[in-house]
Amino acid sequence: MQVEVSLTVNGKLYKQNVEPRMLLVQFLRDELRLTGTHIGCDTSSCGACTVLLDGKALKSCTMLAVQANGKSVKTIEGMAENGALHPLQEGFHQEHGLQCGFCTPGMIMTAADLLSHNPSPNEHEIREALEGNFCRCTGYHNIVKSVQYAANKMQAS
Amino acid sequence: MTLIGTSVKRVEDKRFITGKGRYTDDIVLPQMTFAYFVRSPYAHANIKSVDISSASEMDGVVKIYTGKDIAESGINGVPCGWQVDFKNGDTMKEPPHPLLVADKVRHAGDAVAVVIAETYAQAKDAAESVMVDYEVLPAVVNAKAATQEGAPLVHEDAPNNLCFDWELGNPKAEVDAAIEGSHHVTTLDFINQRVIPNAIEPRSAIGHFEGHNDRYTLYTTSQNPHLTRLLMCAFVLGIPEHKVRVVSPDVGGGFGSKIFHYIEEALVTWASKQIGRPIKWTAERSESFVTDAHGRDHVTKAEMGFDKDGKITALRVKTYANLGAYLSTFAPAVPTWLHGTLLQGLYTTPLIHIDLEAVFTHTTAVDAYRGAGRPEATYLLERLLDTAALEMGTDPAELRLKNFIQPFDGVTQEGYQTQVALQYDSGNYHEVLHKALKMVGYEDFRAEQKAARENGKLLGIGFSTYIEACGIAPSAVVGSLGARAGLYESAQVRVQPTGKVSVFTGAHSHGQGHETTFAQVVADKFGIPLEDVEIVHGDSESVAFGMGTYGSRSLAVGGSAIVKSIEKVLEKGAKIAAHKLECSAEDLEYAGGKWTVKGTDKSISFGDISLTAYVPHDYPTGVEPGLDFSSFYDPTNFTYPFGAHIAIVEVDKDTGKVTLKRFIAVDDVGNVINPMIVDGQIHGGVAQGIGQALFEGTIYDESGQLLNASYMDYVMPRADDLPNFEVDRTVTPCPHNPLGVKGAGEAGCIGATPAVVNAVMDALTPYGIHDIEMPVTSQKVWNVINGN
Numbered sequence: 051m052q053v054e055v056s057l058t059v060n061g062k063l064y065k066q067n068v069e070p071r072m073l074l075v076q077f078l079r080d081e082l083r084l085t086g087t088h089i090g091c092d093t094s095s096c097g098a099c100t101v102l103l104d105g106k107a108l109k110s111c112t113m114l115a116v117q118a119n120g121k122s123v124k125t126i127e128g129m130a131e132n133g134a135l136h137p138l139q140e141g142f143h144q145e146h147g148l149q150c151g152f153c154t155p156g157m158i159m160t161a162a163d164l165l166s167h168n169p170s171p172n173e174h175e176i177r178e179a180l181e182g183n184f185c186r187c188t189g190y191h192n193i194v195k196s197v198q199y200a201a202n203k204m205q206a207s
Numbered sequence: 208m209t210l211i212g213t214s215v216k217r218v219e220d221k222r223f224i225t226g227k228g229r230y231t232d233d234i235v236l237p238q239m240t241f242a243y244f245v246r247s248p249y250a251h252a253n254i255k256s257v258d259i260s261s262a263s264e265m266d267g268v269v270k271i272y273t274g275k276d277i278a279e280s281g282i283n284g285v286p287c288g289w290q291v292d293f294k295n296g297d298t299m300k301e302p303p304h305p306l307l308v309a310d311k312v313r314h315a316g317d318a319v320a321v322v323i324a325e326t327y328a329q330a331k332d333a334a335e336s337v338m339v340d341y342e343v344l345p346a347v348v349n350a351k352a353a354t355q356e357g358a359p360l361v362h363e364d365a366p367n368n369l370c371f372d373w374e375l376g377n378p379k380a381e382v383d384a385a386i387e388g389s390h391h392v393t394t395l396d397f398i399n400q401r402v403i404p405n406a407i408e409p410r411s412a413i414g415h416f417e418g419h420n421d422r423y424t425l426y427t428t429s430q431n432p433h434l435t436r437l438l439m440c441a442f443v444l445g446i447p448e449h450k451v452r453v454v455s456p457d458v459g460g461g462f463g464s465k466i467f468h469y470i471e472e473a474l475v476t477w478a479s480k481q482i483g484r485p486i487k488w489t490a491e492r493s494e495s496f497v498t499d500a501h502g503r504d505h506v507t508k509a510e511m512g513f514d515k516d517g518k519i520t521a522l523r524v525k526t527y528a529n530l531g532a533y534l535s536t537f538a539p540a541v542p543t544w545l546h547g548t549l550l551q552g553l554y555t556t557p558l559i560h561i562d563l564e565a566v567f568t569h570t571t572a573v574d575a576y577r578g579a580g581r582p583e584a585t586y587l588l589e590r591l592l593d594t595a596a597l598e599m600g601t602d603p604a605e606l607r608l609k610n611f612i613q614p615f616d617g618v619t620q621e622g623y624q625t626q627v628a629l630q631y632d633s634g635n636y637h638e639v640l641h642k643a644l645k646m647v648g649y650e651d652f653r654a655e656q657k658a659a660r661e662n663g664k665l666l667g668i669g670f671s672t673y674i675e676a677c678g679i680a681p682s683a684v685v686g687s688l689g690a691r692a693g694l695y696e697s698a699q700v701r702v703q704p705t706g707k708v709s710v711f712t713g714a715h716s717h718g719q720g721h722e723t724t725f726a727q728v729v730a731d732k733f734g735i736p737l738e739d740v741e742i743v744h745g746d747s748e749s750v751a752f753g754m755g756t757y758g759s760r761s762l763a764v765g766g767s768a769i770v771k772s773i774e775k776v777l778e779k780g781a782k783i784a785a786h787k788l789e790c791s792a793e794d795l796e797y798a799g800g801k802w803t804v805k806g807t808d809k810s811i812s813f814g815d816i817s818l819t820a821y822v823p824h825d826y827p828t829g830v831e832p833g834l835d836f837s838s839f840y841d842p843t844n845f846t847y848p849f850g851a852h853i854a855i856v857e858v859d860k861d862t863g864k865v866t867l868k869r870f871i872a873v874d875d876v877g878n879v880i881n882p883m884i885v886d887g888q889i890h891g892g893v894a895q896g897i898g899q900a901l902f903e904g905t906i907y908d909e910s911g912q913l914l915n916a917s918y919m920d921y922v923m924p925r926a927d928d929l930p931n932f933e934v935d936r937t938v939t940p941c942p943h944n945p946l947g948v949k950g951a952g953e954a955g956c957i958g959a960t961p962a963v964v965n966a967v968m969d970a971l972t973p974y975g976i977h978d979i980e981m982p983v984t985s986q987k988v989w990n991v992i993n994g995n
Contacts, residue, residue, distance in 0.1 A: 069328065079233075083235070084226070086228070088407075090918075091918045092491050092492045092493055093492065093917050095918030096492075126225065127226040127227075139224040142220070143224055146217065148224065149718030149888075150408070150458065151219075151228050152407045152459025154223050174927075176926070181928075182925075183926070184918070185926075187460055187887075188891050189890035190926040191929075192890065
């Protein structure tokens with residue numbers, strides 16, 4: 051059985067027929083080929099699949115594609131605008147906030163949610179906000195600095 | 208312009224921060240099918256029957272293979288790459304590890320069948336309908352218990368579940384006598400618990416056979432694509448190596464677990480030919496938990512003797528090392544040549560003996576995990592040192608300084624010959640500890656701790672001063688120790704006609720930043736812009752050969768191979784330049800991207816010579832066109848990074864919660880090419896080391912079930928569990944490789960674990976206990992505080 055789903059991803063409207071059991075993350079990766087959103091676990095624990103759903107961070111493995119019907123999704127591929135990196139993307143680069151890069155898209159999307167409601171978080175608030183996202187490479191030290199970099203840059207502009 | 212030693216931002220970042228990374232599971236091939244494995248829910252069981260009849264009828268199913276099919280196909284199991292012999296000279300027990308088992312399962316997660324279908328969901332649906340009739344048998348999971356009389360056998364031809372026994376060091380009788388005669392002996396009986404590497408990217412493999420030219424391509428999440436190709440072609444499938452391409456694209460972390468050749472890689476490669484279509488397999492996380500090679504898992508008794516002045520007299524170790532149900536690729540080397548050989552530590556201990564039994568159990572295979580043997584050795588030594596200081600009423604820092612080997616540079620002073628085979632290359636151990644003590648403000652801390660105790664607060668400080676053996680490894684040496692591979696590295700430096708440079712390295716980057724660090728070396732040596740250099744890795748089609756990345760070897764071994772090729776380019780370039788400048792090559796010097804006639808302003812640029820080499824009209828006789836050189840570098844010794852780590856913790860009396868207040872790491876990894884990247888490697892290693900100390904560890908029940916096989920149950924450090932780290936370094940160059948580098952990938956993970964546990968023990972001094980088994984959870988600490 052297939053069900054029609056219609057949603058906006060990175061500003062573009064998609065209408066497609068999907069299996070009702072298809073997860074949003076599978077829809078993004080397999081149907082739209084937006085493979086920047088990753089799958090790291092089966093239990094919504096790792097955060098590698100985090101996207102923004104109507105502006106709020108969501109682990110896209112916790113939602114069926116059909117549940118996202120009518121909603122607006124932003125993925126890592128939609129963060130840079132007009133060729134300019136988002137301050138978070140820039141921050142992760144400047145502060146060496148990534149190594150293997152696998153958790154990075156999810157980290158950036160989670161941090162984007164944080165900065166949208168707390169534009170100048172302190173270290174503790176950043177660590178609390180990111181505690182749903184695993185990184186096995188960096189020990190989080192430089193990820194915290196990356197988010198601070200972005201916050202400073204966004205505050206300044 | 209100098210790039211070496213500067214924190215150049217990483218060139219690989221761009222694709223990762225924009226979602227353009229290309230990991231194995233991101234790859235889609237035309238006509239691709241999907242594989243899902245049927246795995247045993249039991250740790251030990253006879254397979255009475257496997258019924259695929261209803262599953263075969265299900266929607267989308269293309270093919271199902273069982274263990275019987277594999278047995279009848281004549282395919283071998285995955286091989287072990289390292290042989291260790293019994294003390295009596297007998298060869299280790301090396302039972303087969305078939306791609307799918309036919310008769311008996313030996314750990315929960317053992318693969319029994321595989322379903323290949325049009326979609327992933329269809330494969331998974333059908334796998335649930337494969338009916339396997341198991342006769343469940345008793346299992347054993349603890350290494351020491353497995354050696355006892357009457358324990359269930361994992362393999363019938365391995366009595367007492369012994370894979371091999373092994374010893375190293377001074378004659379045991381001498382060590383025994385020295386321990387007996389010591390003024391003080393500190394003894395620890397402990398388990399270095401099993402942990403799971405848990406790279407966030409699950410393993411994945413795509414097999415693709417193309418009939419028009421009889422070629423196979425395997426895309427795989429490997430730290431080690433060339434070795435995977437060699438093992439798979441020569442030992443498992445018996446297919447011609449030159450007809451097989453192995454690509455390891457972007458890989459989302461490895462930490463050891465992606466070094467090894469796994470059954471799934473061989474199976475999708477083989478089956479792709481059978482069905483004539485590409486096959487993708489990607490592990491689910493719960494599958495990763497029971498099939499990725501695990502790390503550590505030692506049961507150890509360690510005794511260290513001291514004389515009345517606090518000098519170490521002897522070290523005696525007995526260890527049972529758990530290898531799991533099958534021998535993973537490098538498993539036998541980890542508890543032996545990567546563990547026993549590090550028991551000298553930084554100390555002048557005159558007598559050392561280790562006795563080891565390597566044991567099969569009904570658990571997932573154990574192999575190298577970040578540090579691989581060296582964290583186990585360091586944990587053993589550093590826990591003994593802090594415990595001894597506590598018992599003898601001396602200061603743990605003083606006790607270390609008193610026992611350290613004196614500084615030696617390995618150039619004017621000889622390397623340090625240990626009692627356990629290795630010869631250290633260079634070191635200055637006092638300096639790292641002095642620097643760390645200064646950073647932590649040691650004297651002030653002790654005063655603060657005293658005041659805190661008077662106010663009922665539990666503050667503790669823990670030390671760890673470690674050494675590791677990296678830059679793996681001199682091929683002849685490891686060959687004599689049982690390695691079935693050489694451990695050199697290859698590099699090709701291809702200067703293009705326009706002066707741009709492509710470098711093909713056998714090392715593999717899965718987070719380490721080789722595309723930046725290696726390019727810094729090349730750009731610096733040639734005096735050209737960084738953006739004129741590209742580093743290519745991870746594809747057997749473009750890279751001639753390689754031994755991959757693990758053991759902190761990439762720069763020390765792979766980087767040295769690159770330097771060799773650079774030197775060949777410059778030597779040939781000088782011949783061409785001499786012709787153009789009408790002088791002899793000896794009259795030229797190379798700097799700033801050009802050859803200059805010494806003492807003149809006559810020069811010719813790198814770009815001009817590159818073009819001349821490919822357009823050889825006005826060209827020296829007897830010199831071949833082109834500017835493209837390959838090299839293999841085989842190191843003459845291991846490298847020996849070292850460092851001092853200090854942890855400060857606070858223990859909450861009411862809850863037992865351990866809070867890591869500060870973590871100081873002073874590491875000496877030799878010369879540093881990119882400080883930013885090295886610091887990042889230390890951070891990540893420290894986090895994993897802290898993970899083992901406080902959070903991580905497998906929980907097997909008696910029947911062999913891994914009870915915490917998910918991210919909801921297996922606890923790893925999250926952002927709010929860790930502090931910012933305070934890192935610094937000293938620089939003692941490696942005397943035996945051209946870059947003077949030692950390696951930084953594992954240092955943090957080796958040093959951190961005992962520092963944290965020592966800090967907790969220091970905090971709990973008022974309770975008079977000397978040890979808590981890792982992970983040191985709130986519950987365990989609370990029980991100690993409450994006298995349970």
